[in-house]
Amino acid sequence: MNEALAASVSNVSGTASVATVESYAKYIGQLAEQCLRLEVQTWPKPGLVSHVDNGSHTDMDAITFSRSAEALRPFFAELAEAGAQGAAMSTLRKIGLRAERAMLQATGGINTHRGAIFGLGLLSAAAGWRNAHPGDRTSSLGEIVARYWGDDILGGPRLTTSHGETAHRRYGAGGARQEAADGFPSIYNVGLRALEAARDIASGEAEAARVHACFALIAAVEDTNLLHRGGIAGLRFARQATRAFLRRGGVGQAEWRRHAEAIHRAFVERRLSPGGAADLLAMSLFVSALGRDG
Structure with missing residues (x-):
């Protein structure tokens, strides 16, 4: 992680003034962009776009993702500032819709980060709230999202044509909406734990830790993007392949990168792309x- 960004957060403390809220929000925007860039700079990730190849996609590449991440930075900052002010979900949603329009303009109409706008946007709002309210400093960002916006997340308007909503109707999958309303359990119970475990077994290699976490998320999450592309059979294959990789030791096994690449190629052959897991990795x-305890 960018050390200058990481260091800047330590300078923001105490009761938030307007200037402090704004400076912290700017930091959150930069951090969110950096995490999106780190996600795409991770390889091999089964079926996903990276700086090495386009995975199972023909309409986007790493440059597309970079343009999108840059365009979204000010909106994550705006969401953090709105969160600090206790904005309702309806306000956060309006910012998210403007962010989505900016993404589509930057990518020529390609959906690179719609899921990240939703999930990372809510976490940005929660970070803004927590920084501005000392009484919530011991709460995780996921707890804050569930406590203040959870009901409205579940009860809000639904984009019936989205892959997530289609998978929800067809397979009963909870998707990103349920994940957020529950306080992002996949982040706290899977993503963070996998990152921590991999940092030990991968001798501190940051990219290896990200690969390990990505595999762990694919193995655990009912990814609606996988369901959309491959149905139940695609989801089952993805889980079996990634779980086998983890059972063999993940990135701690000999020649782990070769094994991970073989799984990546198998996903590409089946046109599978676990976009939900990619979003959760960035988050x-x-x-x-x-x-x-973030």
Whole structure:
């Protein structure tokens, strides 16, 4: 993680003034962008776009993701500032919709980060709230999201044409909406734990830790992107392949990168892309950067 960014958060403390809220929000925007960039700079990730190849995608590449991440930075900052002010979910949603329009403009109409806008946006708002309210400093970002916005997340308007909503209707999958309303259990119970475990077994290699966490998330999450592309059979294959990799020791096994690449190629052959896990990886990095209890 960018050391200058990580250091800047330590300078923001106490009761938040307007200037402090704004400076912290700017930091959150930069951090969110950095986490999105780190996600795409991770390889091999089964079926996903990276700086090495385009995975199972023909309409986007690492440059597309970079443009999107840059365009989204000010909106994550705006969400953090809105969160600090106790904004309702309806306000956060409006900011998210403007962020989505900026993403599509930056990418030529390609959906690179719609899921991240939702999940990372809520975590940014929660970070803003926690920084501005000392009484909540011991709460995790996930707890804050569930406490203040959980009901409205579940009860809010649904984009019926989205892959997540289609998978929800067809397979009963909870998807990103349920994940957020529950306080992001996949981040705290899977993503963060995998990052921590991998940092020990991978001798501190940051990219290896991100690969390990990505595999762990694919193995555990009912990813609606996988369901959309491959149905139940695709989800089952993805889970079996990634769980086998983890059972063999993950990134702690000999020639782990060769094994991970073989799984990546198998996903590409089946056109599987676990975009939900990719979003959760970026969110796990974000929470991790803000501290273990983030």
